[in-house]
Amino acid sequence: MIRGKDIAEMVGVSRQAVTAVLSGSRPNCVSKEKREAILRIASEHNYHPNYAAKALKTGKSNIVGVVMPPWGNPYIAELCMAMQQALAAKGYTAFFTVDNNYNPVPGNLEQLLSLPLAGVITVASMLLPDNMDIPVVSYFHDDPRFDSVCPDAGLNSAVCIDYLKKCGHRKIGYLGAKRDSRFKFLNSNALNCGLEFHERWQIDHLYASEEDTFSKLLKCNRNQDLPTALIIHNDVLALKVIRSIYEHGYRVPEDFSVIGHDNIPCCQSMVPALTTMSYGTPVEIVGPMVELLIKQIKNPASPRQKIMLKPELIERETVFDLTKN
Secondary structure (H helix, E strand, O other), X not given: OOOHHXXXXXXXXXXXXXXXXXXXXXXXOOOHHHHHHHHHXXXXXXXXXOHXXXXXXXXXXXXXXXXXXXXXOHHHHHHHHHHHHHHXXXXXXXXXXXXXXXXXXXXXXXXXXOOOOOEEEEOOHHHOOOOOOOOEEEEOOOOOOOEEEEEOHHHXXXXXXXXXXXXXXXXXXXXXXXXXXXXXXXXHHHHHXXXXXXXXXXXXXXXXXXXXXXXXXXXXXXXXXXXXXXXXXXXXXXXXXXXXXXXXXXXXXXXXXXXXXXXXXXXXXXXXXXXXXXXXXXXXXXXXXXXXXXHHHHOOOOOOOEEEEOOEEEOOOOOOOHHHO
């Protein structure tokens, strides 16, 4: 693998000049001919800077560790792409690993933390030790030790419940992870609005390999009444639930209204188009995380900050207005 030192010797310039040209910090520090030669040789040999060596030499790193859940949900993939672009625009390189708070992947976090990192953005903050000596931004989970960017779970639940009540629904079910902070507010919001939110209508979804959640809902409510509306943990699960609803001979939204979460791109093109909750575009969600991290990198003494992402209801076709019957 070619090194900056090798390029410098081939062109007849200093290593500092090669770094300046390739980083774009001082592209005119050498003649046009030598600058073009540096860029050509670097491209031909697929040159990449050795950030680990640079960190050891300077005591500084431009690598940011990013911990996200598995990318089976396209929403996560979109966030990761936006994260990479936002960090690159600030002069940082994203190093991704897969992990989560509730089902840790053995060894992944340890390997990440062994790198010379400038900071970490993570959805698995509870797995981090207390003695982190680099900035950390916790996404989705409000870890009091670190800066955080979190959905406004209380407002999210209130918006869902208020909308369903306005549409005449009185029996509400939930399919998804009960450990999610958004779920915790649904019961109190439903109660305050005078709606039914029975425990037998709340199906906990933990793993993708489990029996589908709508079938579980039917099994748990044999010979009993069913909810008319379902609030779903995320859009990917909502798509599976809708398919299961049809397979059991029911219709959406006439028999079951459905609200998803995340507003992934396919929601608007499916039939019927999925009504869902959004916290903004991937760029809008990632932006505050990167800004908080960069602020902490530049000023470690900055006070802890918590940013709440405001939810928006994207009204489409999967919620039936019972008041118009």
